[in-house]
Amino acid sequence: MPELPEVEVTARALAQRLDGRRLDAVRVFNRQLRWRIPSSLARTLSGQRIEHVSRRGKYLLWRLDNGVLISHLGMSGSWRVHEAGRAPARERHDHVELHCDGAVVRLNDPRRFGALLWHAHAGGDVLRHRLLAGLGIEPFDPRFNGQWLFDATRGRRSAIKPLLLGGKIVVGVGNIYATESLYEARIHPQTPAGRIGRLRYARLAAAIRRVLAQAIDLGGSTLRDFTGTDGVSGRYIEIAQAYGREGLACPRCGAPIRRLLQGQRATYFCARCQRL
DNA sequence: AGCTGGTCCTGATGGC
DNA sequence: TGCCATCAGGACCAGC
Numbered sequence: 001m002p003e004l005p006e007v008e009v010t011a012r013a014l015a016q017r018l019d020g021r022r023l024d025a026v027r028v029f030n031r032q033l034r035w036r037i038p039s040s041l042a043r044t045l046s047g048q049r050i051e052h053v054s055r056r057g058k059y060l061l062w063r064l065d066n067g068v069l070i071s072h073l074g075m076s077g078s079w080r081v082h083e084a085g086r087a088p089a090r091e092r093h094d095h096v097e098l099h100c101d102g103a104v105v106r107l108n109d110p111r112r113f114g115a116l117l118w119h120a121h122a123g124g125d126v127l128r129h130r131l132l133a134g135l136g137i138e139p140f141d142p143r144f145n146g147q148w149l150f151d152a153t154r155g156r157r158s159a160i161k162p163l164l165l166g167g168k169i170v171v172g173v174g175n176i177y178a179t180e181s182l183y184e185a186r187i188h189p190q191t192p193a194g195r196i197g198r199l200r201y202a203r204l205a206a207a208i209r210r211v212l213a214q215a216i217d218l219g220g221s222t223l224r225d226f227t228g229t230d231g232v233s234g235r236y237i238e239i240a241q242a243y244g245r246e247g248l249a250c251p252r253c254g255a256p257i258r259r260l261l262q263g264q265r266a267t268y269f270c271a272r273c274q275r276l
Numbered sequence: 277a278g279c280t281g282g283t284c285c286t287g288a289t290g291g292c
Numbered sequence: 293t294g295c296c297a298t299c300a301g302g303a304c305c306a307g308c
Contacts, residue, residue: 002281034284034304058282075281076306093306111305113282131284158299167283174281223281224307263300266279 002073004058004139004172005215006226006234010079011055013229017081021101022049030095034074034115037096044118045069050100056127057135057171067120070129074113076225080106110225136169139208144170146202153193160196161189162263173208175265176221176243181207183242188274189267242268
């Protein structure tokens with residue numbers, strides 16, 4: 001999936017509909033996601049009250065009475081909410097179903113790179129979970145700015161784009177939004193991160209926040225599988241300036257947008273606006 | 277056949 | 293030479 005905007009849109013919708021409600025029943029149809037869902041999960045969750053659904057990076061956190069359900073959407077996951085009685089038949093790749101106070105909530109994930117894990121309160125603070133402990137700062141944290149990026153990249157020879165994708169410096173920026181943010185900040189995706197100065201990092205931090213905020217407003221991006229909990233597609237991709245636009249004119253200068261591969265990931269940029 | 281939103285893990289590489 | 297930080301590639305999977 002699902003990068004930060006798609007997860008944020010999902011978290012908000014789930015929170016609005018489910019916060020404070022009780023899980024009546026949980027059914028697991030296919031437990032083989034990225035990691036096998038333990039057979040005890042349904043029993044563990046049933047009967048617990050959902051305190052709050054939130055997000056950390058690209059992880060959804062469902063805070064329940066006795067622990068936290070951690071859910072990641074991988075490359076192709078989405079949660080759908082239906083009203084009980086009006087829920088359509090299960091679809092292919094619906095792997096998990098929650099029944100919650102008149103709602104039927106389903107996890108669909110064709111590629112099954114997603115994950116569903118249980119973290120008991122007894123296991124300590126969920127943010128110290130091995131999947132969450134090493135994550136970078138939230139892009140909407142007030143401490144995130146150009147100086148943060150500058151400090152985090154001194155001495156780093158890696159290209160800036162894969163470093164952004166790594167999520168150890170700042171979370172939530174996946175392939176689409178890294179591409180768009182670098183385009184907006186006029187930074188070539190192959191620039192060694194340690195060679196970018198404060199000025200350009202100030203532009204990049206602002207661009208990341210702007211791009212993510214706009215994507216959230218538009219319901220995220222849908223390439224193929226992602227939809228909001230209401231089944232509606234995200235509309236960000238329609239306004240993308242560089243992503244997926246190889247050969248088309250750069251909206252700023254008219255030069256053709258170019259495509260290259262960085263670590264098997266497609267990157268789009270304007271060779272005139274984004275100089276190496 | 278070669279693409280596609282993510283990220284964990286392993287093994288290799290390079291700097292000090 | 294040895295340790296550590298960093299990086300590249302493979303793995304997971306379905307659909308177009």
